[in-house]
Amino acid sequence: xxxxxxxxxxxxxxxxxxxxxxxxxxxxxxxxxxxxxxxxxxxxxxxxxxxxxxxxxxxxxxxxxxxxxxxxxxxxxxxxxxxxxxxxxxxxxxxxxxxxxxxxxxxxxxxxxxxxxxxxxxxxxxxxxxxxxxxxxxxxxxxxxxxxxxxxxxxxxxxxxxxxxxxxxxxxxxxxxxxxxxxxxxxxxxxxxxxxxxxxxxxxxxxxxxxxxxxxxxxxxxxxxxxxxxxxxxxxxxxxxxxxxxxxxxxxxxxxxxxxxxxxxxxxxxxxxxxxxxxxxxxxxxxxxxxxxxxxxxxxxxxxxxxxxxxxxxxxxx
Numbered sequence: 001x002x003x004x005x006x007x008x009x010x011x012x013x014x015x016x017x018x019x020x021x022x023x024x025x026x027x028x029x030x031x032x033x034x035x036x037x038x039x040x041x042x043x044x045x046x047x048x049x050x051x052x053x054x055x056x057x058x059x060x061x062x063x064x065x066x067x068x069x070x071x072x073x074x075x076x077x078x079x080x081x082x083x084x085x086x087x088x089x090x091x092x093x094x095x096x097x098x099x100x101x102x103x104x105x106x107x108x109x110x111x112x113x114x115x116x117x118x119x120x121x122x123x124x125x126x127x128x129x130x131x132x133x134x135x136x137x138x139x140x141x142x143x144x145x146x147x148x149x150x151x152x153x154x155x156x157x158x159x160x161x162x163x164x165x166x167x168x169x170x171x172x173x174x175x176x177x178x179x180x181x182x183x184x185x186x187x188x189x190x191x192x193x194x195x196x197x198x199x200x201x202x203x204x205x206x207x208x209x210x211x212x213x214x215x216x217x218x219x220x221x222x223x224x225x226x227x228x229x230x231x232x233x234x235x236x237x238x239x240x241x242x243x244x245x246x247x248x249x250x251x252x253x254x255x256x257x258x259x260x261x262x263x264x265x266x267x268x269x270x271x272x273x274x275x276x277x278x279x280x281x282x283x284x285x286x287x288x289x290x291x292x293x294x295x296x297x298x299x300x301x302x303x304x305x306x307x308x309x310x311x312x313x314x315x316x317x318x
Contacts (some may be wrong), residue, residue, distance in 0.1 A: 003033030
């Protein structure tokens with residue numbers, strides 16, 4: 001299962017959350033993950049002695065509660081807490097850290113951090129961050145684009161013209177997310193978010209031209225940092241076998257499953273003279289219409305059925 005270390009959480013959220021690491025540096029490699037089958041959003045919460053969160057947050061009420069406990073009662077509570085699975089403790093609201101809590105974090109190698117932010121906001125940010133950082137992921141070969149605000153993954157065998165098609169779409173005002181290696185993360189039960197590996201960001205490889213920096217050539221608006229995947233365009237060679245395999249009246253019903261999420265799929269035959277960029281735009285427009293309940297294929301079938309019914313019921317004229 002995906003996991004991250006406390007060190008990474010601190011480094012990637014230090015400025016955003018005004019975090020200061022005050023104790024427990026020996027636990028910098030403590031792991032935060034879903035190995036206990038707990039939902040990601042339940043990894044972060046206010047101080048809980050019975051079912052400790054991976055990230056234990058202390059706000060005004062929690063710090064006040066610890067400070068009011070007698071020394072013996074406080075030690076008993078912290079003994080119980082630190083013998084259970086816990087990765088990091090964060091004291092929010094710019095509260096002074098109880099000395100006993102600092103000592104326990106130091107002796108048990110549990111990182112202790114402070115933040116000037118209010119605890120509800122801090123937890124919301126950390127929950128969103130962990131949902132993305134711990135998402136199940138995979139890498140697919142293709143080009144991921146933003147076409148009419150819809151995340152479109154163009155796939156197909158090598159030398160099918162995916163990059164050339166992407167370049168044409170970018171020149172028509174659409175945006176690129178990733179070329180060649182597309183990282184897909186399941187950030188929700190039915191949601192896949194596509195991102196680009198940092199090493200490949202902004203670059204598109206086109207045969208004959210080499211590697212192009214899309215951001216430099218087309219400007220900032222030609223590149224997107226991430227996008228939710230909604231549609232797959234699969235390019236195939238337009239030979240007789242491929243054309244016979246296509247069901248012309250059920251193209252819209254094709255799907256592909258990626259790490260447990262079903263994604264709409266359209267197969268486009270590639271042949272000389274076909275304007276693939278226009279076809280991709282038309283496929284995306286048609287997908288948007290289907291989301292609104294407008295299905296051209298169903299409308300055609302219904303019109304054809306009604307025509308045949310009217311022909312059958314028409315009176316015979318001698």
